[in-house]
Amino acid sequence: MEMSNEQLLELVQGLSQRLDVAEKEIAELRKRSDASIPEDVVLAISAAVSAFLGNRGKIKAVKYSRHRTWAAQGRQNVQLHIPQL
CATH class of the missing domain: 1.20.5 (Single alpha-helices involved in coiled-coils or other helix-helix interfaces)
Incomplete structure (x- = not known):
């Protein structure tokens, strides 16, 4: 050709x-x-997490990830999770 x-x-x-x-x-x-994520969005997410955990959880830090999708972020969190013995 x-x-x-x-x-x-x-x-x-x-x-x-x-x-x-x-x-x-x-x-x-x-x-x-x-x-950057607006502060009010971070507060709303924090409130939702707190309500889900029954107000037992404490947010110690917020890390911004540069992944394109929530699925990629979830995979990264699962792969980085080290079970405590």
Whole structure:
């Protein structure tokens, strides 16, 4: 399957356009992941956790994770969990 220079040029231009779109999407995702969580949202989550635990839990720290999805964060927490003996 031989391709002419014109066909190759069209393919390269098409790939360049797709790459530009992908780079814009990545830049937008980075902006979202770098955004801080408002204090009122952290307080609402803390209240929900406290209510779930029956007001027995204490929040000692808040760690911001740079994962794209909640599922990825959950997997990381499960994999990092070390059972206490």
